[in-house]
Amino acid sequence: MESLQLGSTVTINLLTEKRNLSPCTCCISKSSCLHKQLDIYQVESLTGQYTHKFKVKAGDAIFHNGDPIASIYSVRVGFLKVEFSLPNGQHQVTRFVGQGELFGVDGLADGKHHLDAYALTDGEVCGLNNARLHELMKRDDALNKALECAMSNELVRSQEHLFSLGTHTVEQKLGYFILEIFQKMGKHHSKPNYISLPMNREDLRSYLGMTTESLSRALTSLENKNFFKVKNREISNIDVEALTKLIDMAEINQNNIASGLSDQSYGNHQHPTFHQQLKLN
Secondary structure: EEEEEOOOOOOEEEEOOOOOOOOOOOOOOOOOOOHHHHHHHHHHHHHOOOOEEEEOOOOOOEOOOOOOOOOEOOOOOOEEEEEOOOOOOOEEEEEEOOOOEEEEHHHHHOEEEEEEEEEOEEEEEEEHHHHHHHHHHHOOHHHHHHHHHHHHHHHHHHHHHHHHHHHHHHHHHHHHHHHHHHHHHHOOOOOOOOOOOOOOOOHHHHHOOOOOOHHHHHHHHHHOOOOOOOOOOOOOOOOHHHHHHHHHHHHHHHHHHHHHHOOOOOOOOOOOOHHHHHHHO
């Protein structure tokens, strides 16, 4: 039996087999992860050479700030959080990672992670061995394109989150997040217009850049306005159309302000509304 080190906190034992079956061939997330760019032959012949899945429990650390980067990762099942932390214990949740999404690329530049990643729920994670992946990328351009597309998508998500933090009111930030998480999780629930939040309110407060009191008031206010119903972590009766209009109105106002300024200087550059982004996606 050989051992594969995926990170300083996760070690996978592998049975040495003559036939190397890829765990990606029948994966439920292959249509949304970076391998969606590959054809079926590439999935079967390439991914098994660097991909290994492992189970995680809620609270498990995938990697820590300072760990050497042995692998990058993709969520197969479940939900994780990524956060930036300081030696004094201060930390900020920078991202929630759902099914099919890539994470752990923060260490590619200098060979070590600069963030911490923890499982929020029980689930499965795919470790993509960094050395093997890059060795194969030299020989197969499809892998280069797949990784480029996945990293580009994550960059766009980060920029959209920053836009929301800098533009929206407290209620609009929360509404934007509910719609974003509904897009990720709603299709996996049998109940219509329903999600069960995998994160606690402290993590959500940190991610949205607001106080606990502001988050509580925003939840109550939006519930009273019939945007959704709240019971602990359960969000039900989500009025997607009403939330989209709430966010679009803020972004239209922001675009009008930006248009007035840019007409006097460098030209008119408008950010698409959330409704336009839904159509684009």
